[in-house]
Amino acid sequence: MSNYDYDRLIRKVPNFPKPGILFYDITLLIAHPEGFGQVQRDLDALFPVSSYDALLAVESRGFLFAAVAGFRHRKPVYLARKPGKLPNPTLKRAYTLEYGNASLEVQELDLAQGGRWLVVDDLIATGGTLEAACALLEAKGVEVAGIFSVIGLPFLGFPERLKKYNPRTLLDYHGE
Amino acid sequence: MSNYDYDRLIRKVPNFPKPGILFYDITLLIAHPEGFGQVQRDLDALFPVSSYDALLAVESRGFLFAAVAGFRHRKPVYLARKPGKLPNPTLKRAYTLEYGNASLEVQELDLAQGGRWLVVDDLIATGGTLEAACALLEAKGVEVAGIFSVIGLPFLGFPERLKKYNPRTLLDYHGE
Numbered sequence: 001m002s003n004y005d006y007d008r009l010i011r012k013v014p015n016f017p018k019p020g021i022l023f024y025d026i027t028l029l030i031a032h033p034e035g036f037g038q039v040q041r042d043l044d045a046l047f048p049v050s051s052y053d054a055l056l057a058v059e060s061r062g063f064l065f066a067a068v069a070g071f072r073h074r075k076p077v078y079l080a081r082k083p084g085k086l087p088n089p090t091l092k093r094a095y096t097l098e099y100g101n102a103s104l105e106v107q108e109l110d111l112a113q114g115g116r117w118l119v120v121d122d123l124i125a126t127g128g129t130l131e132a133a134c135a136l137l138e139a140k141g142v143e144v145a146g147i148f149s150v151i152g153l154p155f156l157g158f159p160e161r162l163k164k165y166n167p168r169t170l171l172d173y174h175g176e
Numbered sequence: 177m178s179n180y181d182y183d184r185l186i187r188k189v190p191n192f193p194k195p196g197i198l199f200y201d202i203t204l205l206i207a208h209p210e211g212f213g214q215v216q217r218d219l220d221a222l223f224p225v226s227s228y229d230a231l232l233a234v235e236s237r238g239f240l241f242a243a244v245a246g247f248r249h250r251k252p253v254y255l256a257r258k259p260g261k262l263p264n265p266t267l268k269r270a271y272t273l274e275y276g277n278a279s280l281e282v283q284e285l286d287l288a289q290g291g292r293w294l295v296v297d298d299l300i301a302t303g304g305t306l307e308a309a310c311a312l313l314e315a316k317g318v319e320v321a322g323i324f325s326v327i328g329l330p331f332l333g334f335p336e337r338l339k340k341y342n343p344r345t346l347l348d349y350h351g352e
């Protein structure tokens with residue numbers, strides 16, 4: 001992995017989306033072609049193309065990074081979305097996250113394709129969202145090839161919670 | 177533009193998200209590397225790289241197509257999102273869509289970059305969402321370089337409503 005300075009492209013926004021939460025914002029990163037391109041080179045360094053068959057893009061910001069990797073390597077891109085967004089029958093799983101509760105869905109006809117999927121999101125905090133995503137895949141016999149995220153907040157617990165899924169991040173923050 | 181057969185990669189899902197609505201589903205297209213790649217070649221044919229400076233990715237499925245174009249051409253990707261999702265101060269605009277009302281936001285610091293932006297979404301129906309997006313850009317002096325969408329439903333009125341923004345689609349459906 002490179003020593004690219006991603007930190008200068010991550011805005012830190014206090015009290016968003018709720019008071020007391022420090023939000024790590026990737027909108028400057030995706031507006032910066034050099035940084036956005038470097039994410040892909042580092043994704044490749046962490047997860048060789050031969051290590052996965054497809055990508056799972058986690059709504060919504062995960063779409064941005066997974067779509068590019070899918071395009072570059074000619075691999076299928078599947079979506080993990082909030083309830084009610086996917087038009088075909090889904091498998092659904094509830095989870096708790098840093099602030100509140102939520103559910104995630106993946107389409108059954110996508111899961112039926114099987115293989116090894118790389119799960120992609122922009123940020124991992126408690127790991128609740130991604131644990132739910134990975135559990136959905138495994139419930140249908142899809143192998144989790146790993147988890148890729150731009151940002152990690154390990155003090156919120158994801159390294160322990162997601163240990164068996166090999167979560168890898170490009171930069172970590174360690175609390176305020 | 178190619179004569180690629182996108183239609184076989186677009187699922188038609190009746191009564192989604194509401195009774196009486198026929199939903200045109202791009203999840204099979206993005207799971208199909210050949211088709212997903214062809215979208216980019218056709219985007220390039222419709223909008224030469226020199227015709228725009230940046231991309232506006234419209235939440236959420238527009239992210240998938242805009243991110244790839246931004247990566248390929250090393251152009252900034254900016255986001256148009258539902259209210260409350262973007263962490264920095266935004267310009268907001270309400271609109272009516274095929275089924276219900278909604279608002280769209282773009283970050284003020286992104287708009288301040290100026291230039292010619294290509295607006296990208298997966299489907300255009302009435303054109304309400306994209307008209308709101310384009311109006312937001314113009315309100316801050318950003319020029320709309322055009323609108324790109326995979327699917328168009330011209331019978332719902334977008335060609336007239338978005339005429340001045342040059343909306344281009346890869347395939348159109350003409351009602352049931």
